[in-house]
Structures are given as structure tokens and as C-alpha cells.
Amino acid sequence: MEVFEITDQKFIELHDLLKIKGLCSTGGAAKTAIAEGLVKVDGIVELRKRSKIRKGQIVEYEGRMITVL
Secondary structure (H helix, E strand, C coil), X not given: CXXXXXXXXXXXXXXXXXXXXXXXXXXXXXXXXXHCXXXXXXXXXCCCCCCEECCCCEEEECCEEEEEC
16 A cells, blocks of 8 residues: 655645656656546545545555555
8 A cells, every 4th residue: 555645735736636646757647547437546546636535535546546644
């Protein structure tokens, strides 16, 4: 499991998290993956590209999991 720490804000948008952590090569690729229902947040498929991911949530994509701290 990977970790991402939010430091200077309350949340990160889902598509940005996927791009920053290298799970998707571009923001557009991240948005497509989300729209196709390939990304889960806390075990539930998330279809909102700009979903606000906050501390304590877990994002899963292609077998990789990110815990947000």
C-alpha cells in the first residue's frame, strides 16, 4: 500500500491524486479511468473526476492502493 500525505489543503481531487502518484500518466488518462468506473474510493466505484479525497480515505486503481494521510 502506498501513502499520500495532504499537507497544505483539506483535500485533493481524485484525478490529481492519480496523476501525482503516477497511477495515470496524464490528468486526461486519470479522468478517463474514473469515468470508466475503474477507480474505487473506500471500496466503492467513484465516477466523479473531481471527487474530493480527504485524509483517511483509500483509493484503489489497477490493484494499487493509496492511503491518504
